[in-house]
Amino acid sequence: MVGIVGYGSYLPRFRIKVDEIAKQWGRDADAVRRGLLLKEKTVPAQDEDTITISVEAARNALRRADINPVDIGAVYVGSESHPYAVKPSGTVVAEALGIVPEVHIADYEFACKAGTEAMFVAYSLIKADQMKYALAIGADTSQGAPGDALEFSASAGGSAFIFGKEKIVAELLHTYSYTTDTPDFWRREGAFYPLHGGRFTGQPAYFKHILGAGQGILKKSGLKASDFTYAIFHMPNGKFPLTVGKKLGFNKEQLEPGWIVPLMGNTYSGSSPTGFSATLDVAKPGEMILLVSFGSGAGSDAFVFKVTERIDEVRDKAEKVRDMLETNRIYLDYGQYAKFRGKIIMND
Amino acid sequence: MPSPRYHREMPQRYRLEAGKCNTCGHVAFPPRMVCNCGCRDFKDERVSDFGKILTFTTIRVAPKDFETQVPYSVAIVESDNGVRVTTQVVDCRPEDIKIGKKVKFVFRKMYTEGHTGIICYGYKAVLV
Ligand SMILES: [Zn+2]
Numbered sequence: 373m374v375g376i377v378g379y380g381s382y383l384p385r386f387r388i389k390v391d392e393i394a395k396q397w398g399r400d401a402d403a404v405r406r407g408l409l410l411k412e413k414t415v416p417a418q419d420e421d422t423i424t425i426s427v428e429a430a431r432n433a434l435r436r437a438d439i440n441p442v443d444i445g446a447v448y449v450g451s452e453s454h455p456y457a458v459k460p461s462g463t464v465v466a467e468a469l470g471i472v473p474e475v476h477i478a479d480y481e482f483a484c485k486a487g488t489e490a491m492f493v494a495y496s497l498i499k500a501d502q503m504k505y506a507l508a509i510g511a512d513t514s515q516g517a518p519g520d521a522l523e524f525s526a527s528a529g530g531s532a533f534i535f536g537k538e539k540i541v542a543e544l545l546h547t548y549s550y551t552t553d554t555p556d557f558w559r560r561e562g563a564f565y566p567l568h569g570g571r572f573t574g575q576p577a578y579f580k581h582i583l584g585a586g587q588g589i590l591k592k593s594g595l596k597a598s599d600f601t602y603a604i605f606h607m608p609n610g611k612f613p614l615t616v617g618k619k620l621g622f623n624k625e626q627l628e629p630g631w632i633v634p635l636m637g638n639t640y641s642g643s644s645p646t647g648f649s650a651t652l653d654v655a656k657p658g659e660m661i662l663l664v665s666f667g668s669g670a671g672s673d674a675f676v677f678k679v680t681e682r683i684d685e686v687r688d689k690a691e692k693v694r695d696m697l698e699t700n701r702i703y704l705d706y707g708q709y710a711k712f713r714g715k716i717i718m719n720d
Numbered sequence: 721m722p723s724p725r726y727h728r729e730m731p732q733r734y735r736l737e738a739g740k741c742n743t744c745g746h747v748a749f750p751p752r753m754v755c756n757c758g759c760r761d762f763k764d765e766r767v768s769d770f771g772k773i774l775t776f777t778t779i780r781v782a783p784k785d786f787e788t789q790v791p792y793s794v795a796i797v798e799s800d801n802g803v804r805v806t807t808q809v810v811d812c813r814p815e816d817i818k819i820g821k822k823v824k825f826v827f828r829k830m831y832t833e834g835h836t837g838i839i840c841y842g843y844k845a846v847l848v
Contacts, residue, residue: 385811385846417811418789419828423841427827431769455839464841468734468827702811711788718788720834 374499375543375677377536378437378686381649382428382511383529383636383696386415388709390524396706397519404524409610413527413637415704416513418712420528422451423461425511425642427468430532432690433507434469436541437534441469444534445503446476448494450486450510450641451530452559452566454479465509476503483557484606485667486510487531487641492673494535495544505536512640517565518715525609527637531645541686542652542661542677546593550584551671558668568668577670578612579619585664585672586620593676597621601659604630604647606666608638622662629654635697648677650693657681726840733842736767736825738803749803770848771799773821778814785831793817797845799825808844816847824848 389412394401404410416425426449434441447466454461462477480486480493487510494506511530516522535544556577559566582605590596597603603622605613610633617627630647639646644665651661661677710716731737732750739751739762746755747765754760776795779786786792793809795817809817810828823845830842 417828419810419830419844421829421839423839424827424829431827464734467730468841470735700811 373540373543374495374535374537375540375680376533377439377505377539377541378433378435378534379531379541379649379652380429380432380434380436380690381529381531381646381693381696382425382432383646383693384414384416384420384425385700385702386417386704386712387412387701388415388704388706392704392706392709393524407611408524409614409634410524410637411634413525414529414639415709415712416528421455421513422449422453422511422530423455423464425513425528425530426461426465426509426532429511429530430465430469430507430509433532433534435690436686437505437539438686438689439505439534439536439539441471442474444471444475444505444507446494446497446506447471448478448480448490448506448508450480450482450488450490450508451512452481452483452486452640453513453515454481471507482671483668484608484638484640484643485665485671485673487645488663488665488673488675491533491535491645491675492547492549494533495547498535498537505534508533508535510641510645512642514638514640515565515713520565522566522568525633525638527639529636529639529646530642531649533645539682540680541683542655542679544675545678546589546676548585548589548592548674549671550581550588550674552581554581554668554670556668556670574612577668578606578608578666579616581670581672582606582616582664582666583619585674586616586662589662589664589674589676590620595660595676597626599660600626600662602626602629602651602655603662603664604644604651605664606644606672607631607633607647608643608666610634632693632697646693652679652683653687653692653694655679655683657683734827736805736843738765738767739763740765747801747803749805765801767803767805767825768800770822770824771797771805771845773809773817773819773823774798774804775819776809776817795823795845797823805843809847810844811846822848
């Protein structure tokens with residue numbers, strides 16, 4: 373049996389409301405709330421980045437896994453906001469967790485699906501008996517250009533998953549990936565904000581790839597939507613995952629626990645993994661969970677998990693996603709937000 | 721350029737590694753070579769993840785690297801395993817901090833060496 377031994381998430385405490393961003397740019401906040409189903413989003417503190425978020429999420433995963441960190445043989449961090457262009461985030465993360473030096477480290481990139489890429493590789497290494505445990509993290513401190521629609525959603529947070537063969541809380545039964553060359557969203561080297569290809573972002577990108585991966589894994593596994601208690605689809609806004617879920621035959625109740633985007637925003641590589649983490653927080657032994665990510669460029673990774681009895685032992689050993697979303701919130705105005713996100717030009 | 725000292729101090733900055741004296745049991749943080757009792761024999765001990773605020777001060781005029789963070793607070797925290805640690809307390813307003821309040825140690829950026837140098841990380845505390 374191969375699966376998740378420990379899982380954990382981290383979300384910053386700072387928030388900005390959709391209304392505050394809309395006010396700044398003369399946009400209609402009601403339209404954003406109704407159209408994108410977003411209320412507020414997380415904002416990283418000035419001293420937080422993808423590395424610090426990864427460390428905190430992984431510490432929560434270790435609290436639940438209850439293993440010796442030195443038994444982890446690989447640390448993979450997936451993000452589109454690695455703090456260094458050259459120097460892997462994973463080196464700092466593994467040092468902070470006490471996993472170095474006998475460990476394989478790599479950073480992953482694939483827009484919003486870098487986290488599930490890391491999960492796919494960590495799972496595969498365990499399946500191949502290469503090591504006892506492997507740690508996969510999806511984390512981001514995403515930026516939308518000021519005034520762009522992305523600014524309402526781009527947020528910060530992440531989740532970490534330790535894969536292994538013993539002490540499993542959710543068995544990974546099936547994987548499936550679906551990828552093409554689709555120019556829906558990109559950022560060239562040296563550019564500060566990403567660009568998106570307008571008409572390329574919805575139907576030919578998000579919907580095509582999530583449906584491709586979702587239908588592919590259902591066919592491969594012989595399962596149908598009604599076999600799952602829960603499903604999580606990448607959440608660039610509130611509306612897309614509900615629409616794509618419906619197309620695949622899932623109802624709102626199946627999506628609800630993982631549909632955290634109205635309060636979290638889109639944490640990019642940390643989006644669907646954190647939805648999955650929030651779902652594990654409430655899942656019961658024997659329940660099946662479908663997870664489908666999406667990364668622009670474009671591709672989707674799909675996973676079928678079955679929750680084990682051990683979930684009841686571990687879930688209270690670290691802070692749950694809903695608690696992080698709904699408590700200790702500190703709201704920022706647009707000026708503070710601009711300062712936090714480095715959007716103000718400063719002298720050296 | 722990255723300072724050799726930053727690199728050498730990673731175990732204490734990243735993982736709150738302390739040293740427990742094998743003679744008198746005193747836990748030294750940061751770790752040191754010689755204990756107050758004269759003993760030079762320490763074993764590894766980690767400062768626990770949680771603690772409480774013993775005392776604190778609020779900084780309103782900060783050195784250059786910390787100017788954008790004012791006002792911020794620095795506290796002496798006693799960890800659950802009895803180690804005293806001086807640390808910044810973040811993600812709150814100074815008026816939220818009280819002596820005796822419970823905190824958790826977190827991993828944060830401490831400072832960056834300009835726009836092109838390395839990013840230095842370490843521990844801070846948040847209220848829980
Ligand atoms: Zn001593």
